[in-house]
Amino acid sequence: MSVLPDTLQARKQPLQSRSRATVEAIREASIQVLIAHGLAGTTTTRVAERAGVSVGSLYQYYRNRSTMLAALLEWHLDTVASAVEDAGARKRGATLDETADALIEAFVAAKLEHADISLALYGIAEMHGGAALLLAGRTRMEAAMTAMLGSVRDARFADATQVSAILLGAMVGPMCDLLNAGAPRARVAPLRAQLTLLARGYLHAAKVTP
Amino acid sequence: MSVLPDTLQARKQPLQSRSRATVEAIREASIQVLIAHGLAGTTTTRVAERAGVSVGSLYQYYRNRSTMLAALLEWHLDTVASAVEDAGARKRGATLDETADALIEAFVAAKLEHADISLALYGIAEMHGGAALLLAGRTRMEAAMTAMLGSVRDARFADATQVSAILLGAMVGPMCDLLNAGAPRARVAPLRAQLTLLARGYLHAAKVTP
Amino acid sequence: MSVLPDTLQARKQPLQSRSRATVEAIREASIQVLIAHGLAGTTTTRVAERAGVSVGSLYQYYRNRSTMLAALLEWHLDTVASAVEDAGARKRGATLDETADALIEAFVAAKLEHADISLALYGIAEMHGGAALLLAGRTRMEAAMTAMLGSVRDARFADATQVSAILLGAMVGPMCDLLNAGAPRARVAPLRAQLTLLARGYLHAAKVTP
Amino acid sequence: MSVLPDTLQARKQPLQSRSRATVEAIREASIQVLIAHGLAGTTTTRVAERAGVSVGSLYQYYRNRSTMLAALLEWHLDTVASAVEDAGARKRGATLDETADALIEAFVAAKLEHADISLALYGIAEMHGGAALLLAGRTRMEAAMTAMLGSVRDARFADATQVSAILLGAMVGPMCDLLNAGAPRARVAPLRAQLTLLARGYLHAAKVTP
């Protein structure tokens, strides 16, 4: 089940290998173009050209420009969400501090790995349907975080879902600032350190006092 | 001195009363249109139409579409930054917890008051020059927050500037989520409560232990 | 009697001194703007601004933009035509060679004095009515030249009018080339020399052999 | 190598037959419109409409309006220059008078064949890059004429290049006058006769006396 309205659904599932290669090429190209020319500059012609296919072919796989961009956003959110989920799965039964550290570590790493795309993509949310994707991605991450909080062995939360939501938002904000600033190497470590403090501080303040 | 490049500067200061009315109408209209149609849908024609003036008049006061949008963003950032600065001025010499509470209170109130605009505006940063405005606004707020932290009577910070930056980002994130969710009344109070916990928790964790 | 259709007539004859000053200012300004921005860049607003008057005032004296430009063209053609007429009046009863020399001398001098305007103005002929002005100017000059040719004491012409027309055209062509090339000082004397040869050569070839 | 800046270069070479038809239609249409509405009236929309294609198609082959007009000018200058070059090639080793006659004959014929376009095009020189085209065309013709003068068997010139330049200018002037006057049949022969006299007279006056 997809969270997207019918209009944003991809046109067909590419099953054959050539098709898959084309779709992959288009995705790659759209990322490149998005980074180089911005959202408004990401035209279908440009993407097709970069991908080495014709515009016609592009429309074979995506109903329209929005669909193409939405697929990109979805793919990216998927990547980040998966990273957080993995971190959660690996840390079941740890302490609150260990959990916080692992969460921040995974999140920062995932974001940094796709720094440029991440930044460029945020404009897509404005699109019809973009918000839904964003929400879906966030929901997955919140769920993963809620699960993590639930399995912490030295603390408990009255409303783990809400705490997850807040913490997620609180991590995203400074992270975006860093990306906007060009994500200079020198500032990554301090940010991670502060985010760790933030996560630990907030979680301890929010936990049910024993 | 403005942070904007020459291209984003307004074209002329409205002096006569008729002019001022026109400019005001355009600002009002651009907000309305921005909320209703999104950034990409905020066309000069639509804004002029909504404002009840001709496109020509719009261009009498704004060099181009970007200028118009930038003016809007600037005005909004100004409002929020001022609110935070005021809160800071009122709370000199308070405790850390009191300061955190006042900060969150002021920030949430300012954002909520302009909820719709706030949301719509974030796309403007993509524009040429938009990032500069955003940065300028954030810098003002960070300065105000750094001053607040410096005057707290029961805590000290090794690097108050960095702490301010992180905390600001951490407040903005969840706040945006709330706005994106439509800012339902029922969720405002919980958010404020959690943000307060977040701010207190983080600041205590980040302060220099005596 | 003017050669212009009603539409290109100036709106009113400025009789009062203030009016005359305004008109003069507009003329000056339009020349400056024409030189600096080209024909297409010569907007009414720009001219008015440069002249230090309001657009409204400009329209007090000129029915529309075309009229203003036409007046400029007329004034310039007048100047050049007068120069040639004067040369003719001074040289009655001279030899063919002396007459040719005087003609070229006067023509080159007049054109050079208004080099920049001269160049910029040629685009105006395209306007509705512009061709008529051009024709009128040329007719005056042809008449003056025909008179010159008639008073030459050592030669006679079967059709002095036609010879004048051809000679005028033949002078204008190279002169325009020079102006287009930026009228570098170094090339003025050679041009004058060659034009003199041209005029003498042609007139001797065209005269009725005695 | 073209004399044009990158901006005036055509966008793509039409390869398929359909494309070539489109480009041809656009060229035809632009000539028609130019003649009927003048340079300023030659709008992209009008040309496209007349060509029976959409504006979009026009922009597929020309980067912008200027490019389209420049292509037209270039094409015309090419035609005339070729005519003069051909005349020169055919007349090597003739006498001065024969050469002069052939030159005038070729020039007048070429200009008359494209009378209307010729006239309308002269305004294009005002465009950015237009002057360069004009210069290039003139240079080609001057070179051809210089070669002709060099191969004349009964005369020699101290500076054949300069003489060519002057003579070219002197031919263009009266020719333009004729075109401006509507190029009535009755006046063509007399003009050619006078231009022949002019060319012969000037060349004899300018040649190095043996």
Added chain:
DNA sequence: CATGAATGAGTCTTCATTCAT
């Protein structure tokens, strides 16, 4: 008379989308 704010028709140009080949 002067002013200059307002007007809006008219330009150029782009780009998502289609469809004949």
Added chain:
DNA sequence: GATGAATGAAGACTCATTCAT
């Protein structure tokens, strides 16, 4: 299936001209 030429609606922006103050 692939191609890319053609489409045309829509957007940004200009500027000659008018008219209320």
